[in-house]
Amino acid sequence: MKLIGITGMPGSGKSAITKLAEKYKIIVVSMGDVVRHETSKQGLTLNPENVGNTAVKLREIHGNEAIAVPCLNYVNEKYKNEDFVIIEGIRSIYEVNYLGKNAKLDIIAIHSSPKTRxxxxxxxNREDDSNDWNTFVERDERELNFSIGNVIxxxxxxxxxxxxxxxxxNNLENTLKKIIKAD
Incomplete structure (x- = not known):
């Protein structure tokens, strides 16, 4: 199995890979869903602050690979016979290193300017998004502290x-095709 990691700052367009994945019958696992699930399990409202704090706490408790470990376990349990699995939302170089040690991995970074994002x-209108510029900047800073800039x-x-x-x-699809053909 080969993993295709998707990274990018919030609002860059990472989730667009989902429709392309459907077209190519590739499974998508979202790292953000893991964090949102953990936030909900704690009984917290899904908002930028709570989801962000949960991501930080998970990494403090379980280390910098805290989100990658359950994602890869899930992939290996449910999708081990797939040729490709997309992991959307990689935010840390530690996650890249962990995933890369345990599977073949290519990373696609999606980039958009802060204004566009x-x-x-x-x-x-997702619960953990904000329409306040200061909250947006705080979220970007938190993401950058996870080392997403290195991943990108x-x-x-x-x-x-x-x-x-x-x-x-079209550019994203062409990139996906290159990865599929190269394997």
Whole structure:
């Protein structure tokens, strides 16, 4: 099995991989879902502060690989016979290292400017998003503290999501095809 990791700052367009994955019949596992699940298990409201604090606490308690370990365990339990599995939402170089030690791994980074990402998040209406600029900046800082900048800069592939949505989807699909063909 080969893992395809998706990284990018909040609102960059990481979730767009889901529709492409359906087209190619590739399973997608979201690391963010793991954090949101843990937040809910604690009885906390899903909002930017609680979800962010949960991610920090999980890493403090279980180490920097805290989100990657249950994700990979889940993948190995449920999808070990798949050729490819996409792990969406990688935020830490430690997660990359852990996943890369335990499986073949390529990383796709999706990049969008802060202004573009803020506009998207403001209109997305997910519980852990914010339409307040200061909260947005705090979330970005927290993500950067997880070392997401290192993951983005060291990614195997970079797809920019700034302009036309269909151009972005086509570029993302071409990148996915390269990875599939290379394996």
């Amino acid at each position: 803020f506009e998207r998040l403001s209109g997305r 800069s060291l990614a195997d592939y970079m797809v920019v999501n700034e302009g036309n949505y269909m151009d972005f989807i």
